[in-house]
Amino acid sequence: MSSESQQHAKQPVSAALAGPYGHPFHPILVTVPIGAWVGSIVFDIASHVVDDPDFLARGSMWLMAVGVIGALLAALVGFLDLLAIPNGTRAFRVALVHMSLNLLVTASYVGNFLWRRAGGGPVGSVGWGQLVLSAVTLAALGASGYLGGMLAYRYGVRVADEATQAEGFTPAAGRRTG
Numbered sequence: 256m257s258s259e260s261q262q263h264a265k266q267p268v269s270a271a272l273a274g275p276y277g278h279p280f281h282p283i284l285v286t287v288p289i290g291a292w293v294g295s296i297v298f299d300i301a302s303h304v305v306d307d308p309d310f311l312a313r314g315s316m317w318l319m320a321v322g323v324i325g326a327l328l329a330a331l332v333g334f335l336d337l338l339a340i341p342n343g344t345r346a347f348r349v350a351l352v353h354m355s356l357n358l359l360v361t362a363s364y365v366g367n368f369l370w371r372r373a374g375g376g377p378v379g380s381v382g383w384g385q386l387v388l389s390a391v392t393l394a395a396l397g398a399s400g401y402l403g404g405m406l407a408y409r410y411g412v413r414v415a416d417e418a419t420q421a422e423g424f425t426p427a428a429g430r431r432t433g
Contacts, residue, residue, distance in 0.1 A: 279413040281333040285403070287325030291318045292364065292396065296389045299381040312377035315389075319368045326361045333357075336413050346410040349402050356399035363392040 298315035302308035337354060340347045367388050371377050406412040 279332075279336060281329055281336050281413070282403075282407065284325065284329035284332055285400075288322040288329060288361075289396065289400070291322035291325060292389075292393060294318045295322065296386070296393055299386045299389055302380040308380040309378060312371070312379065312381050315381060316368060316371045316377055319364045319371075323361055323364050323368065326357065326364075330354075330357060330361070340412060346406060346412055349405055349410070350412070353399050353402040353406065356395055356402070360392055360396045360399065363388065363395075367392070 295315045295318035298311045298318065302311040302315065305311065333354065337347075337350050340350055367385055370388075371381075371385060407414055
C-alpha cells in the first residue's frame with residue numbers, strides 16, 4: 256500500500272461522526288456489546304449453580320439486548336472507518352471479514368434473545384442449547400476482535416501516522432535513555 260493510501264486509511268470520513276484522527280470512536284463503542292455479551296454468558300453459567308436462577312436468566316437475556324443496541328451503534332461508526340480504507344488492500348479485506356463476523360454475531364444474539372423471549376421469557380436455568388449458542392457466538396466475536404486489533408495495531412487503520420507514533424518514543428528533554 257502506498258504512503259498516500261496509508262494516510263487516507265487513517266483519516267476519518269467524518270471526524271464528527273467517526274472520531275478525530277488518532278481517536279476513533281469505534282474501539283470505544285465496542286466495549287458496550289463485548290461487556291454485555293461476556294456478562295450474559297457469565298449469567299448463563301451462574302443460572303446453573305444457584306437455587307433461584309430466574310433473575311440470572313432474565314438478566315442474561317437483557318444483557319444480550321443491550322449488547323445488540325451497542326453493536327449497532329459501533330457498527331455505524333465502524334462502517335465510516337471502513338469507508339476510509341482503500342479498496343483492494345489487505346486492510347480492506349480484513350475489515351470486510353471483521354464486519355461480516357460482527358454482523359453474524361449480532362444476528363446470532365438477536366436470534367438468541369428472541370429464542371429466550373419466546374413463551375413469556377426465561378424460567379429457570381438457561382437452556383443448554385441457548386448457552387452453547389452464546390458460547391459459539393462469543394468465540395466468533397473473539398475472532399472478529401482479533402481482526403479488529405489487526406486493523407488498528409498492524410495496519411494502523413484510524414490511528415496516528417508513523418511520525419506521530421515515533422514522537423511518543425522520543426526521550427523527554429533532560430532525560431537520559433539506557
